[in-house]
Amino acid sequence: MQFLSGISLGQFIPGESFLHGLDPRCKIISTFILLSGLFMASKAPDFALWAIFLVCLSAMSRIPLGTILKSARPVLFLVAITVLLNIFWTPGREVFRAGFLRVTAEGLVMAFEMGMRLFFLVSFASMLMMTTSPMAFSDGLERLFSPLAKVGFPASEMAVMMTIALRFIPTLFEETDRILKAQVSRGADFDSGGLLKRARSFIPVLVPLFILVFKRAENLAIAMESRCYVPGARRTRLNPLAWGRRDTGAVSGLVAFISLVVLLDRTFLRHFSL
Amino acid sequence: MSVVIECLSYSYNLGTPAIVTALSDVSVSVERGEWVSIVGHTGSGKSTLAQHMNALLIPQSGRVEIDGTEVKPKAKGLRDLRRKVGLVFQYPEQQFFAETAREEIAFAPHNWGLRGQDLDRRVADAASAVGLDAALLESNPFSLSGGQQRRVAIASVIAAKPDYLVLDEPTAGLDATGIRELTHLLSELKRDGLAIVQVTHDLQSALDRSDRLLVMENGVGVTVGGAEDVAAFLLRNPVRGLVIPPLVQFSAGLRARGIEIPLTGDLDTIVRKVEERSATPLKYEPANGACAASDGQGRCSS
Amino acid sequence: MNRKPIFSLRGVEYAYPGAPSRALCGLDLEIAEGEWVALVGANGSGKSTLAKICNALLTPTQGDCFVMGRNTRDETCVPDIRRAVSLVFQNPEDQIVASVVEEDVAFGPENLGLPSHEIRVRVDRALEMAGLASCRLKGSFSLSGGQKQRLALAGALAMQPAALILDESTSMLDPEGRQSFLSCLGSLKSAGMTIVQITHRMEEAIQSDRVVVIDSGRSVWDGTPGDFFGGAYVRWNFEEPPDVSLYRELLSRGLLPDGTLPDVGAMLDALCLS
Numbered sequence: 100m101q102f103l104s105g106i107s108l109g110q111f112i113p114g115e116s117f118l119h120g121l122d123p124r125c126k127i128i129s130t131f132i133l134l135s136g137l138f139m140a141s142k143a144p145d146f147a148l149w150a151i152f153l154v155c156l157s158a159m160s161r162i163p164l165g166t167i168l169k170s171a172r173p174v175l176f177l178v179a180i181t182v183l184l185n186i187f188w189t190p191g192r193e194v195f196r197a198g199f200l201r202v203t204a205e206g207l208v209m210a211f212e213m214g215m216r217l218f219f220l221v222s223f224a225s226m227l228m229m230t231t232s233p234m235a236f237s238d239g240l241e242r243l244f245s246p247l248a249k250v251g252f253p254a255s256e257m258a259v260m261m262t263i264a265l266r267f268i269p270t271l272f273e274e275t276d277r278i279l280k281a282q283v284s285r286g287a288d289f290d291s292g293g294l295l296k297r298a299r300s301f302i303p304v305l306v307p308l309f310i311l312v313f314k315r316a317e318n319l320a321i322a323m324e325s326r327c328y329v330p331g332a333r334r335t336r337l338n339p340l341a342w343g344r345r346d347t348g349a350v351s352g353l354v355a356f357i358s359l360v361v362l363l364d365r366t367f368l369r370h371f372s373l
Numbered sequence: 374m375s376v377v378i379e380c381l382s383y384s385y386n387l388g389t390p391a392i393v394t395a396l397s398d399v400s401v402s403v404e405r406g407e408w409v410s411i412v413g414h415t416g417s418g419k420s421t422l423a424q425h426m427n428a429l430l431i432p433q434s435g436r437v438e439i440d441g442t443e444v445k446p447k448a449k450g451l452r453d454l455r456r457k458v459g460l461v462f463q464y465p466e467q468q469f470f471a472e473t474a475r476e477e478i479a480f481a482p483h484n485w486g487l488r489g490q491d492l493d494r495r496v497a498d499a500a501s502a503v504g505l506d507a508a509l510l511e512s513n514p515f516s517l518s519g520g521q522q523r524r525v526a527i528a529s530v531i532a533a534k535p536d537y538l539v540l541d542e543p544t545a546g547l548d549a550t551g552i553r554e555l556t557h558l559l560s561e562l563k564r565d566g567l568a569i570v571q572v573t574h575d576l577q578s579a580l581d582r583s584d585r586l587l588v589m590e591n592g593v594g595v596t597v598g599g600a601e602d603v604a605a606f607l608l609r610n611p612v613r614g615l616v617i618p619p620l621v622q623f624s625a626g627l628r629a630r631g632i633e634i635p636l637t638g639d640l641d642t643i644v645r646k647v648e649e650r651s652a653t654p655l656k657y658e659p660a661n662g663a664c665a666a667s668d669g670q671g672r673c674s675s
Numbered sequence: 676m677n678r679k680p681i682f683s684l685r686g687v688e689y690a691y692p693g694a695p696s697r698a699l700c701g702l703d704l705e706i707a708e709g710e711w712v713a714l715v716g717a718n719g720s721g722k723s724t725l726a727k728i729c730n731a732l733l734t735p736t737q738g739d740c741f742v743m744g745r746n747t748r749d750e751t752c753v754p755d756i757r758r759a760v761s762l763v764f765q766n767p768e769d770q771i772v773a774s775v776v777e778e779d780v781a782f783g784p785e786n787l788g789l790p791s792h793e794i795r796v797r798v799d800r801a802l803e804m805a806g807l808a809s810c811r812l813k814g815s816f817s818l819s820g821g822q823k824q825r826l827a828l829a830g831a832l833a834m835q836p837a838a839l840i841l842d843e844s845t846s847m848l849d850p851e852g853r854q855s856f857l858s859c860l861g862s863l864k865s866a867g868m869t870i871v872q873i874t875h876r877m878e879e880a881i882q883s884d885r886v887v888v889i890d891s892g893r894s895v896w897d898g899t900p901g902d903f904f905g906g907a908y909v910r911w912n913f914e915e916p917p918d919v920s921l922y923r924e925l926l927s928r929g930l931l932p933d934g935t936l937p938d939v940g941a942m943l944d945a946l947c948l949s
Contacts, residue, residue: 111774113814234778266774269816280429281468284460286452286484286533303480306470310515318769325730325762326772326783326830327754337781337794415820415849519718546846548718548875549914574849577917614851619918619939626943640917644924650948651930 110170110269111232117345118160118230123239125346129353130227136357137216137223142368146215148360153222160230170225171218178217185210233265238340256330263319271312278307374440376403376426376458376537376568381435383421395421398435399594401587405536408559408569410579413589414614419572420463422589423539426570427458440536456485459535463542465526466514474500474517474525475510481533499532502565503558520551524558531562538562539570544578556582577618580604580637588612604636678707679743681759681838681869682729686738688892689724698724700892701738708837711860711870713880713900715913716889722873725889726842729871731756743837758787761831765843767823771815776807776826779815783834797833805829805859821852825859838869845879857882877908878916881937904937918942 113119118126140146157164191205228236241258248254282303283289289300383396396418403409403426411419424430425437428444428451437444439454459481462468471477475496482495500510503524509517514525523543531538543559544552556578563569573579579586580600587597588606590613596606604621617625624636624643634646682704689699698721706712716722727733728740731747743759745752761783764770773779780801784794802808805825810818818826824844831839841860845853861882864870872883880886886903888896888911896907904919915923922937925946935945 111814113775113812115812232773232775232778234773234775262773266772270768277462278468280424281460281462281465282480284424284427284429284455284462285468285481285529286455287480288452288484303468303470307468310469311467315766315769318764318766319772321727321732322762322764322770322827323772323782325732325757326834327757327786328782329754329786332786333788334785335788335794336785336791337778337798339791414851549877550717553914576850614849616850616854619916620921622939623918623921623943626939630943630946630948632948640920640924643921644928644930647925647930647946647948648928651946 110229111265112162112166112229113232114161114230116159116161116230118156118226120345121230121349122340122342122346123231123235124243124340124342125349126227126231127236127239127243129350130223132350132353132357133223134220136353136360137219139357139361140216140364141212142364143211144368145360145364146219148363149215149219152356153219153226156223156226160226162226162229167222167226167229170229171221174217174221178214178221181217182210182214185213233262235338235340236265237261238336242340253331255334259328259330267312267316270315271308274311275304275308278304278311374405374536376440376570377436377438378402378422378425379436379438381422381425381432381437383418383425383430383433385421387433395592396425397592399587399589399592400435401594401597403537403568403570405568406563406566407584408563408571408582410583410586411570411572411589412574412576412579412586412615413612414574416591417589417614418592419589420541423460423541423570423572426537426539427460428454429460452485456533457535458537458539459530459533461527461530461538461540461543463545465530466519466522468526469514469522472513473511474505474514477514477525478510478529478532481529485533495532495534496528499528502531502562503528504554519547520554523547523551523555527558531567535567537568537570539572541572542574543571544573544575574614576607576615577620580618580621581639588615590614600637601635608636678709680705680707680741681710681743682706682871683741684725684728684738685741687725687728687735687740688737689721689728689733690736691724697736698892699728699735702889702892702894704887704894706838706869706871708869709867710885711864711872711883712885712887713883714871714873714887714889715875715877715880716911717875720889721892722889723842724892726762726840726871726873729840730760730762732762758834759837761834761836761839763824763827763831763839763841763844765846767820767827767847768816770827770830771823772830774815776813776815776818777802777811779826780829780833783830787834797835801829801833804832804863806855819852821848821855824848824852824856828856828859832863838871839863840871840873842873843875844872845874845876877904877913877919880904881916 137149140149154164157167186202186206187200189203189206189209191203194202194204194207196202231239237258240261241254244252244254244257287300287303289297292300378399378401381396381399385393385395399418399422401409411422413419421430425432428439431444431446439457442450442454444451444454469477471480478496478499479492482492487495497507500507505521505524505528509521514522517525544555547555559569559571560582571579571583580603583600585597585599586603588595588603595612596603598606607615607617608625620640620643621636624634624638627634627646632646632650635642684702684704687699687702688697690697702725714722714725724733728735728747729742731753734748740747742756745756747753747756771779772782777798780798781794784797802811805828807822807825807829810822815823815826845856848856857879860870872879874880880903881900883900886898886900887894890911898907908915918939919937922942925931925942931942931945935941
């Protein structure tokens with residue numbers, strides 16, 4: 100029986116590569132630029148360029164491509180559903196028909212586009228999480244949101260909350276795995292019976308999990324309080340964020356790349372159907 | 374009838390960069406009615422081994438056989454094997470979900486198809502086997518003391534009537550009284566015919582009670598044998614994370630001084646031996662023990 | 676002893692909200708600077724409550740707790756008290772805030788609002804003292820159990836406290852992890868740190884300067900480890916470490932000269948065998 104082992108879900112991988120060294124703000128902004136860039140791409144050659152770009156990022160982060168792709172696995176089924184929905188429910192010129200399902204040429208094109216976009220979206224997002232420590236990530240978010248703090252937005256609390264939520268993910272997986280195993284060894288059966296019976300069979304997993312997580316969250320809160328954490332108080336940083344020349348360079352390079360792709364898409368590739 | 378493990382290897386995250394080898398080439402067997410302890414440091418593979426014993430994990434290489442049935446992936450009888458070998462996890466009270474202790478204990482036998490009076494009888498038997506007061510059965514398991522919770526957890530496993538009981542660090546988190554009571558309980562269960570497999574890092578208690586011990590280090594079984602042999606082995610070959618218990622150290626020291634004595638004898642044996650061989654009553658000797666100077670070959674400095 | 680008191684507890688009572696009985700009932704205790712005190716007692720005797728009282732995480736329902744002369748009741752003193760007294764709890768996993776070792780150690784000093792170069796100095800020193808200097812950039816959760824607990828210790832030391840309270844800090848460690856943790860404490864003690872060690876493992880009390888027995892919310896015995904193991908513990912039904920039993924047995928039969936230490940090597944050397 101294979102339990103929840105081996106799921107990484109974009110967990111931080113410590114390292115000292117170029118990407119690791121960038122300011123988290125730079126990486127967050129870049130990710131958003133990337134995502135908006137992705138929605139301007141529509142043709143197969145565009146996506147080929149994006150794929151090359153992803154390979155380059157993998158080299159710059161010294162994280163093997165396989166690891167990045169694997170992290171996209173948990174959301175792959177989401178991609179699959181999107182693809183299927185698009186294939187069957189896009190109106191247009193019919194290519195073939197199977198019963199009540201009709202497949203259109205437009206549907207195929209749309210499915211390809213959406214599938215590709217979603218796939219790259221997930222890959223870039225997990226790239227961001229793998230090269231940015233949760234602490235740095237939440238620092239970055241806090242600084243990006245800090246203008247909002249003036250109108251009462253709790254940017255600092257949000258940052259700490261973020262750090263802790265991210266830190267809890269591995270714990271959550273470990274505990275779920277342990278409780279699942281323990282209940283299976285007491286004869287629990289999660290694989291048979293109707294939907295209702297199956298849903299009920301998860302109660303012996305969910306109840307202990309909630310109890311445990313609440314208890315641990317409470318313990319952590321006490322530990323943080325004893326280390327002088329006061330919500331909302333001014334905090335300083337071990338590694339204060341410093342926007343450097345290479346951050347500016349990275350963002351500029353990215354904008355240039357996306358402009359190039361968009362330009363190609365709108366000129367040379369205008370007549371491509373895919 | 375036995376649980377037989379042969380050349381078992383197991384790695385977590387197989388096929389990813391995060392691969393961790395937990396077991397490599399471990400062999401051990403547990404006969405019905407026997408008490409076997411698995412000792413080793415944290416991360417030595419003890420828990421992974423324990424989870425193989427009741428088919429929670431399927432061997433990646435090597436074999437596991439439970440009463441003659443081999444554990445294979447997708448085999449039909451895995452659930453039956455899990456009934457035969459009960460597994461008590463570390464901090465088992467963390468798996469409680471029911472509103473009463475009775476419901477908690479009934480979980481396993483209910484899963485194995487018992488209903489009505491049979492189920493009630495099974496729960497009552499399990500509760501009395503672990504010495505749990507019948508009045509406590511209706512109480513909320515979370516409101517019980519640490520020691521009582523542990524009893525409920527063990528009862529919830531033995532209620533399925535296993536032939537083997539595997540316990541992962543059963544005394545963790547208990548205080549002295551709790552440990553004493555639990556150890557006593559396990560001895561009684563063994564007397565009633567249950568085979569006990571105890572995963573522990575408490576070498577002293579393992580030496581005191583086991584018929585045989587398996588010593589683990591970094592996923593490898595370094596030795597298997599009776600207490601006396603294992604103690605002798607550990608004195609010759611230090612194993613990571615295992616501290617030789619003081620009484621064994623002392624007995625080894627006596628041996629080095631020419632006294633014949635078992636390494637894992639109890640306190641009385643040791644004191645009797647020392648008394649026999651003591652030269653003179655020492656009360657009148659100078660305080661810093663002048664006669665110690667003649668002896669400099671102590672093998673077991675602490 | 677004329678050293679400055681760090682903790683003075685006078686008639687401290689505490690009842691958890693909604694609990695039928697009090698966790699502490701009139702506890703008096705004085706702990707001086709530089710002392711290593713072992714607080715021993717069974718589960719539920721009130722030891723952990725005491726730890727939280729000493730760090731102002733809980734306020735006594737009756738009586739007072741003074742930390743370096745400041746009453747924990749006084750809200751304005753709480754930051755100073757938390758700065759002076761650091762806690763290390765039982766489960767290392769529940770104390771780790773950040774996913775990278777050095778970021779976790781920095782959490783406390785960051786809360787104090789120190790400039791980043793000073794945080795850096797403190798983090799490096801604390802990691803050094805906890806023997807984790809080589810793990811600075813590792814993932815917090817990739818450490819072994821003993822290392823995780825030393826990480827929690829480093830997080831506490833980075834606050835540069837006057838006193839450390841260890842609440843069952845070794846109980847989840849294996850003998851290897853426990854030894855590495857205890858030897859860390861030994862060197863801290865020689866550097867002048869006040870250590871309050873809460874434990875139910877008798878053998879850990881041997882290293883301390885003073886043993887205080889807590890039973891049903893009161894301090895019922897107070898003395899040296901020598902006196903404690905010389906017989907006092909019998910009254911509270913504690914599990915005796917086997918070497919101590921052996922020591923007492925040999926001593927009482929006149930097989931060991933008076934003044935021998937309760938240590939296996941020393942006992943063997945002191946025996947006079949034919």
